[in-house]
Amino acid sequence: MKPNEIFKELKVHFGEEITELVENPSSDTYISVKPEKIDEICRFLRDNDAFKFDFLTLLSGLDLKEKLGIVYHLYSMELKHRLVLKTEVPKDSPNLPSLVRVWRTADWHEREAFDMFGINFQGHHNLIRILCPYDWEGYPLRKDYKEPEEYHGNRVPY
Amino acid sequence: MSEKKYIDIEFSQLDSERMRLFMGPQHPSTHGVLQLEVELDGEIVTDLIPHIGYLHRCFEKHAENMTYPQIIPYIDRLDYISSMNNELPYVMGLEKMLDIQVSEKVEYIRVIFSELNRIANHQIAIATFGLDSGAFTPFLYYFRDREMILTIFEKASGGRLLYNYFWVGGLAADVHPTFKEDITEAIRIIRDTNAEILNLLLKNKIFIDRTANVGILPADIAISYGVTGPILRASGIPLDLRKAEPYSIYERFDFDIPVGNGEVGTVGDCWDRNIVRFREMEESCKIIEQALKTFPSQGDVRENVPKRIRLPKGEIYCKAENPKGELGFYIISDGKDKPERVKVRAPSFVNLSALPEMSRGYMFADLVMILGSVDIVLGEVDR
């Protein structure tokens, strides 16, 4: 299924939640959605027989200067098609529903996005840092991140 | 869900204190700096928490401050035992965005080298798995053979482990003149050794007892965990990006996708994962042989390499079938010569996240086997 067909179908079911279909000749096509009901949209995409997106390939956080973005790369093992979902949350309250109950692989991906961008996935059972030490401060992949001077008495920029 | 074999009523009725055992980061069989917090009831693993990040090298942050060719050496160091495979999706993605068509010869060399590196990776995977099970000898037989593959790479690229060989638009250097003969010889020896290892290790009764019915990952759970590569195929799902979404020139070659079928145990156990890797080596040999037959020896491998890479604004998700699973790069460009963001879909990272699910309820000694069968490289898990 092509992304534009999926977009049409989603628009029928979720209406306002689905904002736009972004098509660009030099890059992947993606569907932009609102963050509030992302878990329902994903559950629909997973369970609907026309889509069968049973595979969350990648969940990545983005820094979009004013906002934080979350990108979902979906794949259907049976129908062999891919889809990119993109959503945005404001930087001061980066909250959106977690997808752990839809795909279990979202667990570590969301922890990584939390670790690197501080995106707060509501409903995640264990949202703690994963790559950085547990007591690290700040969110390193944000563009405005400043490296700390020292960490536990060790100079950080060696 | 399949039944877990070693939780019996007798065990659960014995009310004993649970022991918390920290395994790693310095432990002989965690395959690097991985820490596993294991909760043991006697010898049974009741819970498992992986703590990762000991080898975090900020790849994604580094990549934001690098030009596109400068990122390639860093990509080599993600999964440092299959560097050739790592470079492939990245350069393919950039070529797609830049609309560069690489020559036939480049494609052939890329395929041959990726497959050779796949063999090298699986050799290490099975060898270290044997080591985990206590069989030392297959480890050295496989390392002996891997040296040959590395020598071929060194002759072509100059690097032994980290190659920086696949460039955007071509290759860093042409292959050496004895390339074909070297590979033919290597494949012959690899096949000989494989026949031996099959009898020495994989068909050994003790080995089968240790691995069959251990660490079972059913297909539905494997999909839910996003597991890819040999682990997913061992669970019985024939998903291989080389077939499902053929890239480069893979659709020209005739090869099979080995899947686990529970010959000695249950589908998706540790033995299946190893036999899938083992059979994939043979498939790779087949691909290489076919590619060598039609290998175009004329042509310049660097004619399409751009002097300076400046990507158009946009984003791309480029992926390839790595030995460990689907390696993807999500590259976002804002039109400068440096990427806005490079996000890695590291197969080891995703595969490792299924480890607690796989190992709960098995014995402590099985945990080592299960971890070995996942075949992680911490450089890729932690990035």
Add this chain to the structure above:
Amino acid sequence: MEEANFVFNMIGENWIAFAIISLLPMIFLLAYALIAILGELKISAFIQERLGPMRTGPWGIIQPVAEVVKLLQKEDITPDSANKPLFNLAPFIMFAASYAGFAVIPFSSYFVPSGINLGLFFLLAVGSLGIIGLLMGGWASNNKYSLLGGLRAVAQIVSYEIPAAMVILTIAVMAGSLDLQEIIRQQSGWFWNWFVFGGSGGWIKIIFLPFSFIMCIIYIIASLAETNRTPFDIPEGESELVAGYHTEYSGMKFAMFFFAEYANMFIVSAIITIIFFGGWNSPFGDFMGGPIWGVFWFVSKAFVFVFLQIWLRWTLPRLRVDQLMYVSWKVLLPFSFVCFLALSLLVMLK
């Protein structure tokens, strides 16, 4: 019966003789340990198509000496939270237990340190003593890996005592004696008189030959488990338990454990030689017979089994704890029962 000890014959029964007799196995043990360590290094290397140690001496033959010197020089660390008396005692108990076994090993018809007539029984009893050292070391280290290793070791060795005891019992029945010299003497003559081929006797023993052969295999397997060698090295199980019960040991105390393991390897090989392969008897009747050649035959037969242990170690993977128990209780024990009955029948028929 002559007094089976050439030292007593030479200098009479005095304390010097006793001292010499008790020291002779020690000298042998030291020489043997060096050879066995080198053998392990070199055989494993050749099996794996390596060269092994090459730098110390020509072809690295003084490598074991270098290793012993290194271990002697190393700092002897006792963990802070370990139970110090037990921790320090464990390697000595371990070594004492394996050295005690040498007391009854007959190297030749004219030399056995202590010619007691309960030799087999003594070996069985002393062999179990080492467990205390293992458990002590594992428990006193106050390390979870050591504890697991120690517990595994005890469970394993206690289990494997039983099939081993069954085999020894069979030999006692077949030989009608517990005296090792007597058992060996019964196997004199050509090699088909060895107990592995059913002992001396008429053609009827052909029927029982498979049983005695299986008994021999059972004892070899059980002895591997008792010495914690692969495929039964789960107490050390380095892939999961780092080094098992001796994780915390270093320097000389570690060397004691190491030494005890190699001594144990020799003892079990010696037992196999004595009870199944004719001890110091020449395999070819009177050819190269006699007490001096007896030492040669005994030691070389024992070394074949030491080599077998090393060979197996570098071939096989390791079993899991429950499978180890399975092998002991559900495979070796029933087989040994059946063979015991069959061989007892043979004795009756003879």
Add this chain to the structure above:
Amino acid sequence: MKDYFKNVWLGVWTALIGMRITIDHLFRKNVTVQYPNVHPKDKAGWMDMPSNARNRLYVDMDECNGCNSCARACPVNCISIETVRSVPGDAPPPLASGGKRNLWVSQFEIDFTKCCFCSLCTEACPTGAIVMTTEFEYSSYNRYDLVYNFVKLQNSMSDEKIAEVKEKWAEHQKEKKKEAVEPK
């Protein structure tokens, strides 16, 4: 019951098969190369080191024109180059291959503790001054010994010469400034 005996038999039989394989290897030729005695560069054969192996970098200061391309291409910033511009009429000697040079290279440092041997610098170099060699035995006890200053090592410029050109350039700058401030 049948399975039981089959398993026992398999256990023994596969162990024997394994033992046959290992004993076979026991008498085969070893593959170990005794490294310091047999050097990979000397050993002509299957596993020898090819001439294009990427190891320690070498910079030919007679060829370097101080363009800084290598430092910019380096992903780990291990190259640091300092140049002094030459005053008119006092140009540095031309490149060994004949090209012109306008810069005195007063410092060319490569920090081999950082170098990742990716060979991107050698590709960027327009004159071929920086090359990868097959030399790999250069470990040292002090990590500051691994910072190579090729100007010092090849003595392409003595300290006095550097001071001299720096002074000349400073004077030239001063004169220029003066000219700019008070045009005649």
